[in-house]
Amino acid sequence: MRYLLRRVFRNSRQVRFALIEGRHVFIDKFLLHLQERLPTMRLLIALCLLVSSVYAQAPGEVYVTPKIDLHLQPVAVAGMENRTLNVPPGFVVELFAEDVGKGRLMAWSPDSVLHVAVMGTRGNSEWRADPNRTGRVVALPDRDRDGRADEVRTVADDLLWPNSVAFYQGAMYVADTDEVVRFRDGDGDGFYEEREVFIPDLATWIPGLGGAEHVTHTIVFDEANERIYVHQGSSCDLCRERDPERATVLAFNLDGTGRRIFASGLRNSIGLALHPLTGELWATNNGHDRDRFPNGRDLPPETIVIVREGGFYGWPLAHGYQAWVDFEVDEYFRSIAPFTREDTLDVERMEQPVAAVAAHTAPMAIHFYTGDQFPSEYRNQAFVALRAGVRGNDLGYKVMAVFSDPDGQNSQVGDFLTGFRPNPGNNRVWGKPVGLESDAQGALYVSSDHTTQAVFRVRVGPLMGQWEVGPPDTVLAGQPLDLSAAIALTRFDREAAEPVVSADLSALGGSAETPLTALGDGRYRLEAALTGAEANGRKQIAVSVAQNTAEGPFEIALSRTLVVLPAEDLAIADDELAAGWTAKAGLGLDSFDFDGSGPVFTGTAAGVLTADPLTRLLPWQLDMEPPAPIETVGYWALRLAIHPGDVVPAEDDVVEVVLESGGFQQVVLLGEGTGDYGLDLGRKEWQEIEVPLSAFGILDRPIETVRFAANLEGRFYIDDLRLVRTEFAVPTVVHEAREDATPQHFGLEQNFPNPFNSQTAIRYTLDRSQEIELKVYTLTGQHVATLISGHRSAGRHVLHWDGRDGQGRPLASGLYLYQLRAESERQTRKLLLVR
Numbered sequence: 013m014r015y016l017l018r019r020v021f022r023n024s025r026q027v028r029f030a031l032i033e034g035r036h037v038f039i040d041k042f043l044l045h046l047q048e049r050l051p052t053m054r055l056l057i058a059l060c061l062l063v064s065s066v067y068a069q070a071p072g073e074v075y076v077t078p079k080i081d082l083h084l085q086p087v088a089v090a091g092m093e094n095r096t097l098n099v100p101p102g103f104v105v106e107l108f109a110e111d112v113g114k115g116r117l118m119a120w121s122p123d124s125v126l127h128v129a130v131m132g133t134r135g136n137s138e139w140r141a142d143p144n145r146t147g148r149v150v151a152l153p154d155r156d157r158d159g160r161a162d163e164v165r166t167v168a169d170d171l172l173w174p175n176s177v178a179f180y181q182g183a184m185y186v187a188d189t190d191e192v193v194r195f196r197d198g199d200g201d202g203f204y205e206e207r208e209v210f211i212p213d214l215a216t217w218i219p220g221l222g223g224a225e226h227v228t229h230t231i232v233f234d235e236a237n238e239r240i241y242v243h244q245g246s247s248c249d250l251c252r253e254r255d256p257e258r259a260t261v262l263a264f265n266l267d268g269t270g271r272r273i274f275a276s277g278l279r280n281s282i283g284l285a286l287h288p289l290t291g292e293l294w295a296t297n298n299g300h301d302r303d304r305f306p307n308g309r310d311l312p313p314e315t316i317v318i319v320r321e322g323g324f325y326g327w328p329l330a331h332g333y334q335a336w337v338d339f340e341v342d343e344y345f346r347s348i349a350p351f352t353r354e355d356t357l358d359v360e361r362m363e364q365p366v367a368a369v370a371a372h373t374a375p376m377a378i379h380f381y382t383g384d385q386f387p388s389e390y391r392n393q394a395f396v397a398l399r400a401g402v403r404g405n406d407l408g409y410k411v412m413a414v415f416s417d418p419d420g421q422n423s424q425v426g427d428f429l430t431g432f433r434p435n436p437g438n439n440r441v442w443g444k445p446v447g448l449e450s451d452a453q454g455a456l457y458v459s460s461d462h463t464t465q466a467v468f469r470v471r472v473g474p475l476m477g478q479w480e481v482g483p484p485d486t487v488l489a490g491q492p493l494d495l496s497a498a499i500a501l502t503r504f505d506r507e508a509a510e511p512v513v514s515a516d517l518s519a520l521g522g523s524a525e526t527p528l529t530a531l532g533d534g535r536y537r538l539e540a541a542l543t544g545a546e547a548n549g550r551k552q553i554a555v556s557v558a559q560n561t562a563e564g565p566f567e568i569a570l571s572r573t574l575v576v577l578p579a580e581d582l583a584i585a586d587d588e589l590a591a592g593w594t595a596k597a598g599l600g601l602d603s604f605d606f607d608g609s610g611p612v613f614t615g616t617a618a619g620v621l622t623a624d625p626l627t628r629l630l631p632w633q634l635d636m637e638p639p640a641p642i643e644t645v646g647y648w649a650l651r652l653a654i655h656p657g658d659v660v661p662a663e664d665d666v667v668e669v670v671l672e673s674g675g676f677q678q679v680v681l682l683g684e685g686t687g688d689y690g691l692d693l694g695r696k697e698w699q700e701i702e703v704p705l706s707a708f709g710i711l712d713r714p715i716e717t718v719r720f721a722a723n724l725e726g727r728f729y730i731d732d733l734r735l736v737r738t739e740f741a742v743p744t745v746v747h748e749a750r751e752d753a754t755p756q757h758f759g760l761e762q763n764f765p766n767p768f769n770s771q772t773a774i775r776y777t778l779d780r781s782q783e784i785e786l787k788v789y790t791l792t793g794q795h796v797a798t799l800i801s802g803h804r805s806a807g808r809h810v811l812h813w814d815g816r817d818g819q820g821r822p823l824a825s826g827l828y829l830y831q832l833r834a835e836s837e838r839q840t841r842k843l844l845l846v847r
Contacts, residue, residue, distance in 0.1 A: 292318050
C-alpha cells in the first residue's frame with residue numbers, strides 16, 4: 013500500500029504532517045524543532061512537495077506542451093535593411109511603424125486605427141520609468157491602406173508606465189502603473205484631452221523595495237459578463253505577498269465599481285484575452301526566475317491558462333500542473349515557510365494549463381485570431397508573444413501559435429514568427445515582441461518594445477501551397493528510389509506568368525534543381541529516379557515555388573523530411589574493430605585486443621579485456637569511437653555477447669554500457685539499478701545481451717562514443733558488438749481490413765513504418781467481439797488522438813493513421829504512446845513521428 017507524506021507547516025516551530033492512505037486525512041503526527049533539525053527537515057519537506065498521485069496526466073509532473081513544426085523559412089522584412097524573420101511558407105513580414113517608443117499592448121479604436129501604449133523610460137534604460145511622465149498612447153493611422161502607418165501620433169500623454177489600452181463606449185482606457193485612466197476626445201481633434209481616474213490604487217512600485225517588482229497592468233472588457241478584468245503582478249520573484257491583490261486578476265463592474273479578486277496565484281499575467289467561441293478569459297503567466305539555481309534554465313515552464321473565478325494558479329507555491337516549487341532552494345524555503353494546510357489544498361485544486369512552454373521566455377500578449385486571411389487552421393486559435401529567452405534553453409523572442417480545442421484541451425504549440433535572436437550562440441537580439449493584434453483584413457500586428465521599437469505586420473503573401481501527395485515516409489539507405497509526389501498551390505497570381513517550381517533532391521542523390529511538371533490549376537507533379545541516400549538519418553526534400561507576381565518576385569519553399577533507414581546492422585566489434593573505429597582503454601583497463609585462441613562467439617576472434625581496477629568504487633572504461641557520429645534513426649538496440657572468462661563474481665560488481673549522445677546516457681547491466689538483461693558472471697559461457705536504445709533515454713543527437721565500463725578484475729571477452737536495425741516487415745493487410753480467422757489472444761502490434769511521416773499502419777488482434785478504444789498519448793500522458801472508440805468484432809484488424817490529432821492538426825515530431833484498451837485488458841506501444 014502506498015503511503016505519502018504531505019507537509020503542512022503550522023508555524024515556524026512545529027509541523028503537522030498528513031499520512032495519506034488512498035485519501036487525504038490530516039493527522040497531527042509530531043512536533044519538530046526546526047532549529048535543531050533544519051537541514052533534515054528541508055530535505056524531507058522537499059521530497060514531500062515533489063510527491064504527487066499518479067494519473068494518466070500526472071499532477072506534479074513538469075512537462076511542456078507538444079510542439080509542431082510550422083516549417084518556418086526566412087523572409088526579408090519589407091521596409092528594413094538587412095533584417096530577416098522566419099515565418100511559415102507563404103507569409104510575409106512588413107515594417108508597419110518605426111520609432112514608436114517602448115510600445116507595449118495594442119488595441120483598435122472604433123474608427124479602425126491601431127493604438128499602442130508606450131512606456132516612458134529614463135534615457136536608454138529598458139526598465140527605469142521617466143519621472144517626468146513621458147508615457148503616452150500613440151495612434152498609427154494607415155489612411156491609404158498601403159500596410160505602412162502614415163504617422164506616429166501621440167493621442168494621450170502625461171502617463172508614467174502605461175502597458176495596456178482598450179476602447180469601450182467611445183472612451184479610451186489606459187492601464188498605467190498605479191491606476192486605470194479613462195480618456196475622452198471631447199472636441200473630436202484626435203487627442204484625448206479629457207481624463208479621469210477610472211480605477212485607482214493599483215499595485216505599483218514600493219518605495220525602497222528592490223527586486224523583481226511587477227508594476228504593469230492589463231485591462232480587458234468582458235461585455236457579455238458585464239465585467240472588467242485587470243491583472244496585477246507580484247511584488248517579488250517568490251514570496252508571501254502582504255497585499256492580497258498582488259499576483260491576481262481583479263474583476264470590476266463595467267462602471268468601475270465592485271472591485272474584487274477574480275483569480276489568484278498568477279505571478280505576472282500580462283496577456284489577457286477572451287476566447288472568441290467560449291467567452292472565457294485566457295491568460296499568459298510568467299514563472300519565477302529559477303535560472304539562478306542548478307538545473308533552473310528549464311524551470312519553471314511558462315503557462316497559458318484559462319482563468320476561472322476563484323481559481324488558484326500556483327504562485328508562490330507551485331507551477332504548471334500542481335508541480336511544487338523546489339523548496340530545496342534555501343532562498344525559496346525561507347521566503348515561503350511556514351506552510352499551511354490551505355497551501356496544500358490550493359495546489360491540489362490547480363487545473364491543468366492549456367499549454368506549458370519553455371521556461372524564462374516571458375509570455376506577453378495573447379491574441380485570438382478570428383480573421384479569414386490566414387489558413388483555416390489558425391482561425392479561433394491563439395498567438396502568444398514571447399519577449400525573453402537568454403535565461404533559459406529556448407531561443408525565445410518570438411511569436412508562438414497555440415492550437416487547441418475551445419476548452420483548452422488537446423493543445424499543441426508551434427513557432428510562428430522567429431528570428432529576433434538570429435544567432436543561438438550569443439545573446440544579441442534585435443527585437444522583443446510584446447503586443448499582438450489583427451485587423452479587419454486578417455493581418456497580424458506585432459509590437460517590439462526594445463532594441464527595435466516598432467510594429468510589424470504579418471500577412472499572407474501572393475504564393476501559398478501544400479503537399480498534395482507527399483514523398484514516402486521511409487526509405488532504405490543505399491537503395492534506389494523512384495520518387496513520385498505532388499504539390500498544390502492554394503494561392504498564386506493567376507494573371508502572372510506560370511510559377512517556376514523545382515525540387516532540391518540532393519540529399520537523396522538527385523539534382524538540386526529538379527523541375528516539376530505542371531498539371532494545371534496550380535498543381536505540380538514531382539517524379540525522379542534517385543540513387544538514394546548512402547547513410548541513415550533524416551533527409552529533407554524542398555520544393556521551391558517562384559513567381560513574378562503583381563506584388564513583385566516572390567518565392568516559397570515546401571519541405572518534407574524522409575527517414576532513411578539503415579539497410580543492415582552496424583557492426584562495431586566482431587573479429588576486429590570496424591573500419592575507422594578507434595578504442596581507448598583507461599582507469600584500470602590494462603589492455604583491449606582481439607584474439608582467437610580463447611572463447612569466440614562468432615567469427616574467428618573475440619575482444620579480450622584484461623583489467624585491474626584502481627578501486628572497486630571507480631569503474632575502468634573502454635571508449636570506442638566511430639569515424640563519424642552515428643545517427644540512431646532506424647536502429648533499435650545495442651547488442652553484444654559477453655563471456656565472463658576468469659572473473660570471480662563479487663557482490664559489488666558493476667557493469668555498464670554508456671552512449672555519448674550530446675550527454676552521457678547510461679544503462680546498468682550489472683549492479684544497483686540493473687535492468688533485466690540476464691548477465692550472470694557465474695556462468696562461464698557466452699551470454700548475448702540486447703539493450704533497447706530507448707533504455708538510454710532520448711538520444712536526440714548522433715552517437716559519438718560507445719563506452720563499456722566495469723569494476724571487474726581479470727580477463728574476460730566481448731564479441732559481436734553492434735547496433736541492431738529495426739526490422740520492417742511489409743504489411744499484408746490494408747486499411748479497414750480484417751482476417752476471418754479468430755486469433756487466440758488480445759494484442760497490439762508495432763506500427764509500420766516506424767518511424768513514419770505521413771502515414772503508418774497499426775495492427776491489432778481481438779480474440780472476441782468487444783468494445784475497445786485505441787488512443788494516442790504524449791510521453792507525459794496527454795491524450796492527443798482517439799483512433800477507435802466503439803465495438804469491433806474478433807479477428808485481426810489494421811488501421812492507417814496520418815499523424816494528426818483529433819482536430820485534424822499535424823502532431824509534432826517525437827515519441828508517442830498508442831494504447832489499445834478493452835474492458836479487462838490493455839496494451840501500449842511506442843511510435844516515432846518524424847516531420
